[in-house]
Each structure stands twice: as structure tokens, then as C-alpha cells.
Amino acid sequence: MPLLFQYDRSGEISAMNGEFLRKCLNDILDATGLTDADGCPLDFDPHDFRRIFITDAIRSGLPPHIAQVIAGHSDINTTMGYNAIYPAEAIEAHRAFIARRRALRPSEEYRTPTSEEWDAFLGHFERRKLSVGICARAFGTSCIHEHACIRCSMLRPDPAQRARLTEIRDNLLARLTEAEREGWLGEIEGLEISLAGAQEKLALLDAEQARTRRTVDLGMPSFANLAGRTSTADQP
Structure with a gap:
């Protein structure tokens, strides 16, 4: 080396x-x-x-x-x-x-937006607000799941709406049971995908809650350990 x-x-x-x-x-x-x-x-x-x-x-x-x-x-x-x-x-x-960045980007990107463009930009953020959280898709992109938000990876669930998510999951379970009982095979697959999405969002909330509540015990360092770390980390 x-x-x-x-x-x-x-x-x-x-x-x-x-x-x-x-x-x-x-x-x-x-x-x-x-x-x-x-x-x-x-x-x-x-x-x-x-x-x-x-x-x-x-x-x-x-x-x-x-x-x-x-x-x-x-x-x-x-x-x-x-x-x-x-x-x-x-x-x-x-x-x-x-x-350097401005020199590489087209000059028209720095023009003053029209009133219609500005309204569309602000409207995008207004339309991101959902009943169970917020849609994280970027401006100018379309919905990839045709507004089936519970299935979408772009949905960031709101912890305050956990009860609503639980209600949606329970409703999907009941509908899936009914579809299986009645033999509505055309609905079973869609319900299973939505159910998996709801369960994933609930698991995401649980993981985030566990992360914020988890504490890490760093212990009490001794003078000997501190001296050892300093000497090994700063050797010329």
C-alpha cells in the first residue's frame, strides 16, 4: 500500500x-x-x-x-x-x-413561472394530503396505483391515523372472507394486495414507534478506556 x-x-x-x-x-x-x-x-x-x-x-x-x-x-x-x-x-x-449547476441547466428552468404553473405546484402539495397520511410522490409525477393509496409504497402513514388503518385492515379481512365464501375470484386477488399493503403500513408504524422508544445503554467509560482509545486512534 x-x-x-x-x-x-x-x-x-x-x-x-x-x-x-x-x-x-x-x-x-x-x-x-x-x-x-x-x-x-x-x-x-x-x-x-x-x-x-x-x-x-x-x-x-x-x-x-x-x-x-x-x-x-x-x-x-x-x-x-x-x-x-x-x-x-x-x-x-x-x-x-x-x-456550475446553473451553467449546466437550461436557462428556461430559471424563468419566472406563470400563475397557472404556480397554482399547479401548490395544488400538488395540497393533493398529497390523505386520510391516513401523506403521499410522497414527486411533483409532476402521476399516481402509479390509480389512487389505491393503501397499496402504494409512496404512502407515508400518519401515526395519529393508526386506528383508521386498523379499521381498514379489519374491513379488508372481512371482505376477503366474504369473497372467498361466495367464490368471487375476481376480487380475491385485489383484496389480498390491499390487505398486504395495509399490514405493511401498520408494520411500518410499529417499527417507527419501536425505534423512537428504543434506548441504547452506552455505559460509563473509564479513564483507562478513554486513554486507550485516544492512543490507538491517533497514532502517527
């Missing part, structure tokens, strides 16, 4: 160890004659330059996950913690992105 600090040892690429890098760094500091505010010689460790290196590398276009490998971090969030992003740079980067 590529190494950040390496040398050719008889035709074999070898990594420079930390002690060698510290010695090189101290030799450079001694040669500069620089001192700190108290007049003492500067004392740096390779780890002190990690924030500078990662920030400069990512700003120069290096993918964060590559910087993670070079830094030896097991979690990319650790790497991004060393990446110093300044508000002015973030704003300029966003403006540059918007400018």
Missing part, C-alpha cells in the same frame, strides 16, 4: 518509523533557531502537523477516505475531525457549486 513517508532500501520500499521522523523534525527546528514565546527551542511532534496535513490534503482534492487510510484512522469521522473547514470557504464553495 502507498506510504506517506518512505525510502528505497535496496530496491524495497520501506516505511520511515516515527523516531526517525521525530529526529528529522528536531534537526530542522534546531537549524532554524526558532523559539517559542518563552525563548525555549520549539518542540514539535509529527502528530502536531496532522490537522494541517489533512486539511490541506482534502482542500486540494484528496478524497476523505484516502486521507483516512494515510492517517491510519479506523473511523472516517476521526479524520474529518482534523479537517478544518472555515465558514468563508464553505460559503464560497457553495456559491461555486450553484454557479
Whole structure:
């Protein structure tokens, strides 16, 4: 794998160890004659330059996950913690992105909409409101289930309408039982699809409710564990 600090040892690429890098760094500091505010010689460790290196590398276009490998971090969030992003740079980067996007998109997309187009846009969101939730389909798209909303994956059920969903499911069960008893084979398949949709929406509500109520016990970290994690995550 590529190494950040390496040398050719008889035709074999070898990594420079930390002690060698510290010695090189101290030799450079001694040669500069620089001192700190108290007049003492500067004392740096390779780890002190990690924030500078990662920030400069990512700003120069290096993918964060590559910087993670070079830094030896097991979690990319650790790497991004060393990446110093300044508000002015973030704003300029966003403006540059918007400018590139507008240059690629047709100019007519940025014209002022007519009153009819604006009314159609607002009407789309009004028509998304359903008795058991909301339709999540995008603007300008048609209903794929001919308004059989209980079957549709775009239906986002409202937890407050659980009782109504339960009533719909029970009604579908009763109708399915009747169709099977009377031999209405043409209705059985449609009722089964609708019943599966209702049960899926109820299961979705149950899963969401369980997720919001679930608590995770993180335990109480000890000083020994914290020290161990810091030393292993931030090795140069």
C-alpha cells in the first residue's frame, strides 16, 4: 500500500518509523533557531502537523477516505475531525457549486413561472394530503396505483391515523372472507394486495414507534478506556 513517508532500501520500499521522523523534525527546528514565546527551542511532534496535513490534503482534492487510510484512522469521522473547514470557504464553495449547476441547466428552468404553473405546484402539495397520511410522490409525477393509496409504497402513514388503518385492515379481512365464501375470484386477488399493503403500513408504524422508544445503554467509560482509545486512534 502507498506510504506517506518512505525510502528505497535496496530496491524495497520501506516505511520511515516515527523516531526517525521525530529526529528529522528536531534537526530542522534546531537549524532554524526558532523559539517559542518563552525563548525555549520549539518542540514539535509529527502528530502536531496532522490537522494541517489533512486539511490541506482534502482542500486540494484528496478524497476523505484516502486521507483516512494515510492517517491510519479506523473511523472516517476521526479524520474529518482534523479537517478544518472555515465558514468563508464553505460559503464560497457553495456559491461555486450553484454557479456550475446553473451553467449546466437550461436557462428556461430559471424563468419566472406563470400563475397557472404556480397554482399547479401548490395544488400538488395540497393533493398529497390523505386520510391516513401523506403521499410522497414527486411533483409532476402521476399516481402509479390509480389512487389505491393503501397499496402504494409512496404512502407515508400518519401515526395519529393508526386506528383508521386498523379499521381498514379489519374491513379488508372481512371482505376477503366474504369473497372467498361466495367464490368471487375476481376480487380475491385485489383484496389480498390491499390487505398486504395495509399490514405493511401498520408494520411500518410499529417499527417507527419501536425505534423512537428504543434506548441504547452506552455505559460509563473509564479513564483507562478513554486513554486507550485516544492512543490507538491517533497514532502517527
